[in-house]
Amino acid sequence: MTRKQKRMAVIAGGMSFILIAVLLVMFAFSQSVAYFFMPSDLAKNEVSPGTRIRLGGLVEAGSVVRGAGSTVSFKVTDGSASVPVSYTGILPDLFREGQGVVTEGVFTTSQAFVADSVLAKHDENYMPKEVADRLKADGVWKESEGSPTTGAKGSVTR
Numbered sequence: 001m002t003r004k005q006k007r008m009a010v011i012a013g014g015m016s017f018i019l020i021a022v023l024l025v026m027f028a029f030s031q032s033v034a035y036f037f038m039p040s041d042l043a044k045n046e047v048s049p050g051t052r053i054r055l056g057g058l059v060e061a062g063s064v065v066r067g068a069g070s071t072v073s074f075k076v077t078d079g080s081a082s083v084p085v086s087y088t089g090i091l092p093d094l095f096r097e098g099q100g101v102v103t104e105g106v107f108t109t110s111q112a113f114v115a116d117s118v119l120a121k122h123d124e125n126y127m128p129k130e131v132a133d134r135l136k137a138d139g140v141w142k143e144s145e146g147s148p149t150t151g152a153k154g155s156v157t158r
Contacts, residue, residue: 036053036054036055036056036102036130037053037054037055037056038055038056038057038078038081038131038134038138039055039057039076039077039078039080039081039082039083040078040080040081040138042055042081042083043081047107048107049106049107049108049109050106050107050108051106051107052104052105052106053104053105053106053107054102054103054104055076055083055085055102055103055104055105055113055115056076056100056101056102056103056130056131056134057076057077057078057082057083057100057101057131057135058076058077058078058079058098058099058100058101058131058135059074059075059076059077059095059096059097059098059099059101060074060075060076060077060082060097061097061098062097063075063082063084063097064096064097069088070088070089070090071086071087071088072086072087072088072091073085073086073087074087074097076101076103076113078134078135078138079135079138080138083111083113084111084112084113085103085105085113085114085115086112086113086114086115087103087105087114087115087116087118089116089118091118091120092118092119092120094120095118095120096120099120100120100131100132101118101119101120101131102118102119102130102131103115103117103118103119104116104117104119105117
């Protein structure tokens, strides 16, 4: 081999190593992503039991039921659909009806969502970005009118 061929072989080997490392990192990131769903997304797309997802929306008015111990059941809605959620643990202090929430957990059946973490807004002007963006895109959330509330018929109004 000539000197030029040796140099090209070293460069090709280094590029191959970098390409393999990038592909492995991309594969690892794709396996750890928890996808974000709104209740209307779940009505359109079937999620198989045992799939770990993030579910976001508003806590439906009149749906919070405190069970035995620290078990709480409530519904997450986006104005057009709602999903029943069961959570065992301590809820955030600012968790209440009509407020933005993101839950993370799994479906045990096609309709039963069991959350292992619940995130609520942290002040009167904040809603999780993904939830606010989706509610704005669906026409439920309007920036100039303040935070959304759930009306008597289950629709979200401002």
